[in-house]
Amino acid sequence: MKKIFSLFAIGLLTASLCAQRLELKDITAGKYAQRSVQPVTSSADGESYFQVDSKNTMIIKYSYKTGLPTDTVFDVNKARDCTFKSFQGFVMSPDEKRLLVYNDYESLYRHSFKANYYYYDIRRNLVRKLTQNPSKQSIPTFSRDGRMLAYMSDNNIWLAKFDFDTESQVTKDGAIGKIINGGTDWVYEEEFGTTCLMDFSADSRLLAFVRFDETEVPEFSFQLYADRLYPDLFSFKYPKAGEANSKISCNVFDIDAKTIRKMNLPTNNVEYIPRIEFLPAGDELAVMTLNREQNDFSMYYANARSAVARQILHEKNDRYIDSELLNTIQFFGNQFTYISEKSGYSHIYLYESTGVLQKTLTSGNYDVTKLLAVDPVTKAVFFESAEEGALYRSIYKVDMVKGIKTKLTNKQGTNSATFSQNGKYFINRYSNTTTPAQITMNDAAGKELRVLEANTNLQNSLAALRIPKKEFITVKATDGTDLNAYIVKPADFNASRKYPLVMVQYSGPNSQEVQDKFGIDWTDYLTTQGFIVAAVDGRGTGARGEDFRKCTYLNLGIKESDDQVAAAQYFGSLSYIDKDKIAIWGWSYGGYNVLMSMSRGNGVFKAGVAIAPVTDWKFYDTVYAERFMRTPQQNMDGYNAGSPIKLASQLQGNLLLIHGSADDNVHFQNSMDYVNALVKANKQFDMFVFTDKDHSIGGAANRTYLFEKVTKFLKTNM
Structure with a gap:
């Protein structure tokens, strides 16, 4: 009897070990994938965030500090005239009085998509379709005051004015495979990581956009075979090395005058405009450009009313300039930040709005890998760097006035952070080779406020x-x-x-x-x-x-x-x-x-x-x-x-x-x-x-x- 029990126990142990073996189908099915948290959208004051519930039926406002809900800003079951039971995503207006939700998501390429958008007035608790236009919409962009919205449909820009419940067509030359207004072509999306090149001025009276003419870009086609007697042909504009790119221009629509002006950049050496952005005040538009070789970067301030532009920042490189560095330019007050490799490593520089270098904020034989946030009140710049070695990432802040650098994360491994507006709080994701993602809420000093996801179940599974x-x-x-x-x-x-x-x-x-x-x-x-x-x-x-x-x-x-x-x-x-x-x-x-x-x-x-x-x-x-x-x-x-x-x-x-x-x-x-x-x-x-x-x-x-x-x-x- 004792011998039979031992054999039975050994059999159970063997079966258990087999059941716990690392199987390929479990890996590809995501059994050992790390859990994350639902994406959050920061409020304008950086004290709260908006997050969709697990059923995609509500948008809830939470306090960064406490993690407690403070308001339900949208609920499909309570919103008036709501015709859908769930939604796929949302966009909040800058004044937080309005929002968009969307359904019928249709992917285009890696990042771009179009969908049917619905406008929701938070104060009136009322939902309506954004437009009666049967074509789906993409890249919705709120005005700074939240009272208007620009969006693209069939490669044209439309403008909705919420106070008057009207919409009008801004451009009329948009055409698939020819002209794109406000959106981007395939290569911009893939290599510059941008799908939208539209922005409103600080007073919400001007709308800037980049126009693409891809008429001369060669077309690429491939066949689609599955479930078709005769294969379909999918064609799109794709500029291969040495071939024609889209012809681009930067334009500004004067909303009151209903006129479009082309900005006059003082050079012919512009092949790409990866980014545009109006300054925090006034009518000047920052236009960031690269030449075809991508080794000559300029940022111009274009007066949106006179169309005259002047060069503010210029950098050349013997090899190339990483276009991702253009996204490290953050404007605040009369200053802006920029990461440059001019020292041989990627470091943060502080400029006056006139383009005069004020200060080098980081230095040393290491790379700053991301600029994460700027707090103009406390004069802090938050960033990620590989200071401890290429294998590691840590989160830091540096004082713009005193130059004092402070490390905000204390665990060696890989840290990545998402900050609230103005850097008041951040969600940190930490892991190392043996520790699945530990996601925490932290304040601007790095203090851990709470754990959002510890991946405990995954750790328990791995232990076996x-x-x-x-x-x-x-x-x-x-x-x-x-x-x-x-x-x-x-x-x-x-x-x-x-x-x-x-x-x-x-x-x-x-x-x-x-x-x-x-x-x-x-x-x-x-x-x-x-x-x-x-x-x-x-x-x-x-x-x-x-x-x-x-x-x-x-x-x-x-x-x-x-x-x-x-x-x-x-x-x-x-x-x-x-x-x-x-x-x-x-x-x-x-x-x-x-x-x-x-x-x-x-x-x-x-x-x-x-x-x-x-x-x-x-x-x-x-x-x-x-x-x-x-x-x-x-x-x-x-x-x-x-x-x-x-x-x-x-x-x-x-x-x-x-x-x-x-x-x-x-x-x-x-x-x-x-x-x-x-x-x-x-x-x-x-x-x-x-x-x-x-x-x-x-x-x-x-x-x-x-x-x-x-x-x-x-x-x-x-």
Whole structure:
């Protein structure tokens, strides 16, 4: 009897261990995803925030300080004339007396969407459709006083005046594939991260907008196959490297006079206008511009009534200027902030509104990675930096007057913060490699007020698993530079064995894979299948100063692949790694670098998996490709040297090529042309296509299928 019980207990234990094994389908289904909190919208005074309830039926106002609800500003069950039972999102007016809610969300590209918007007057508790126009609306923009709203529909701008319950059409030349007013084209959305270029003046009497003429931009098309007898053709304007961009102009609509003026910028060297914004007072509009090479940045103040513009800020760079730095310009009073790399690292500078430099607010051999908020009352600037090293992020504030810097977070790992208006409070998200996200509410001094999400259930689930830990190390680049890396060994690692190695990487300019933060991914599953996993951030990656991240300029793919090859050779020298069984994996830019590394690595990689790879930079968009490579006409040698298509005959190792056929970002054309080059070179390879899937190949079922295929390929071909 005792023996039978013991066997039964052992059986239960074995079953329990099997049930708690890390399974791929659980990872792709999000079982080990970190819980977050619902997005919040700060009130104008920075003391409260607005948040949607879990059922998307109410918008509730909470106190940042106490976390307690103070008001329900919208409720579908109580609002008069409300015809819907839930909503998908909202936009609050600056005066907080009005808001918009929307339904029927229709995604366009990565960020942009259109929807049916509804206007809600909070004081009257009344809902109505924003417009009777049957076309959906996008990029709604409130006037500063909250009494008007501009929005785009069918590429034209419309203006709603709430006091008079009227709307009028501001522009009439908008046309799909030709003219865009107020919104942005594909490449602005993808590479500048903006979908709206409209803004109202401080007195709400002027509306500025950028007009795009994409008539001459070449059109790209791809077929959609699923559930169609005859495939549909999806076409959109996509400027490839060296081709025509949209022609742009900055305009101001005078609401009272009903006239549109084009702003006269005192230069012809303007290819891009990534950002416009009216100053906090007066009629001057800040217009931020870049030349085609993106190494010459100017900010102009345009008088919106006279249309005369003057240069306020100007910066040139021998390589390129990161357009994200333009978003660090924050106007307040008669000053503004700006992050520049002119010292060799990204640091914060304080300017007078006239463009005169007042003070350098941060300095040192580290990068400020984000400017988060400015409090003009306490004279504090809040920011994120990698001062403790590229692996880490912490939150700081600096006094604009005294120059005193204060660290606001005390846990080493990765901190990211979202501040209330004027920086009075912030929500901090912290994690490290072993700790899932800890989300807290903090005051401006960094004091933790309460925990919003501790991910306790996830931590408990992980405790029952044997999760391998990341070990941070450094390896040498070909020129001797130390490169940050991590290595992950199986939970049952045996140093006397030799393991196959899979190197995962992205490697793109200013990117990072090697950071002290939490995440359970398919690569953790790989370690349960007998693989060791490693990642190396080669030259060109982020948070290590300007020279390090820009050293790949004009020669993408060369140093990045050299560094992966050097790292593979180092790993192959370790006693527990089989140097004849090393593979490399990557997606997008990472997929590109897989092909470059396998073509330039002299056989160091036994296998490689390239997902949605660029195969020649001439196929990619103007803004990204030309920022790092200039145009093919200017740098044909660089384009050829960094083209996997041109290097197809040098490919060594077993290759699995994967792409989505409806990828609007890295077009399927990249893989198809590469296939042609491999066939001509008589290189055998494996390929898989996801029908009608875009660049992300999203969905739990798709991701499970993809990573099962990749895992099987690696097991078979190493």
